[in-house]
Amino acid sequence: MTPPTVLILLGPPGAGKGTQARILEEDFGLVQLSTGDLLRSAVASGSAAGQQARAVMEAGGLVGDEIVLAILKDRMQQPDVARGIILDGFPRTDRQAADLDALLAASGQRVDAAISLEVDDEAMVGRVAGRYTCGSCGEGYHDTFKQPAAAGVCDKCGGTGFKRRADDTAETVRERLKAYHAQTAPLISYYEGKGVLQRIDAMGDIAAIRQTLGGIVAGVSAQ
Ligand code: AMP
Numbered sequence: 001m002t003p004p005t006v007l008i009l010l011g012p013p014g015a016g017k018g019t020q021a022r023i024l025e026e027d028f029g030l031v032q033l034s035t036g037d038l039l040r041s042a043v044a045s046g047s048a049a050g051q052q053a054r055a056v057m058e059a060g061g062l063v064g065d066e067i068v069l070a071i072l073k074d075r076m077q078q079p080d081v082a083r084g085i086i087l088d089g090f091p092r093t094d095r096q097a098a099d100l101d102a103l104l105a106a107s108g109q110r111v112d113a114a115i116s117l118e119v120d121d122e123a124m125v126g127r128v129a130g131r132y133t134c135g136s137c138g139e140g141y142h143d144t145f146k147q148p149a150a151a152g153v154c155d156k157c158g159g160t161g162f163k164r165r166a167d168d169t170a171e172t173v174r175e176r177l178k179a180y181h182a183q184t185a186p187l188i189s190y191y192e193g194k195g196v197l198q199r200i201d202a203m204g205d206i207a208a209i210r211q212t213l214g215g216i217v218a219g220v221s222a223q
Contacts (some may be wrong), residue, residue, distance in 0.1 A: 004081070004084035005221050006085055007087065007114075007115065008115065008191070009086060009087065010023055010116045010117065010184070010187060011116060011117030012121065012176070013173055014119070014124035014173065015119045015124065015202050016117055016206065017090075018032075018140070023206075023210050025086070027217075028130060028218075029083055030085060030086050031080050031084065032085075032088055033072065033076070036089045038075055039057060039068070041051050042071060043057065044128055049067050053186060057167055058172070059172070060174070060179065061175065061179055062183060065095045072090060076103070093181075093183050094186070103213050104167035110190065112197055113181070113196050113220045114187070114188075115167070116188050117198060118199055124173065125170050127142070130145070131165075132163060133164075134156065137156050137157040141162070159207060188203075200212050200216070
């Protein structure tokens with residue numbers, strides 16, 4: 001049996017990792033694994049890990065590797081990951097990348113592609129600070145770039161409750177960008193060295209990026 005596809009989306013906050021990961025779920029039947037989402041659930045549930053992560057997340061820093069790795073390993077035990085995964089927001093440090101390699105190797109897998117979504121930092125502050133999602137289906141919106149067709153009603157599911165992330169303020173985005181450049185951007189060279197890196201220009205519109213990304217994923221899945 002061919003091992004399931006393992007993709008990594010790399011890029012600063014606002015680059016579109018979450019948006020494109022959800023599209024790849026639909027287009028290719030892969031499963032999005034977002035450590036940010038897993039951590040937000042842990043915070044909401046009030047678990048010990050969530051309580052430790054909360055303040056760091058609100059300040060825009062990186063949560064400790066031990067906590068993140070435990071949460072990810074737990075999620076990777078679920079049967080649905082056998083369909084193949086898109087890692088969104090993970091790995092973010094050298095240690096996480098090394099541990100991921102070890103975790104995959106233990107089941108005969110490896111990273112098939114690490115795709116770097118390349119964007120301008122300054123544009124990211126505006127993209128992130130204005131974004132919000134439907135509280136029912138998770139569809140993404142933006143104060144400036146994408147409002148629902150009928151004010152206050154989700155285009156996709158008709159829901160009327162929307163939410164904003166506590167860390168999507170301009171000030172916190174700047175901290176998150178700093179953390180990205182200091183700790184995560186070096187992983188681009190790490191995956192380049194392994195021969196699995198692909199860079200794409202992610203400043204264009206969602207549909208154009210979807211097409212470029214889809215071409216890469218189709219190529220990887222066919223191998
Ligand atoms: P995200 O949803 O990917 O933007 O992540 C939101 C926040 O969760 C980040 O700013 C970090 O505080 C934390 N976080 C998410 N993924 C990781 C990770 N792989 N390592 C450390 N912290 C993370």
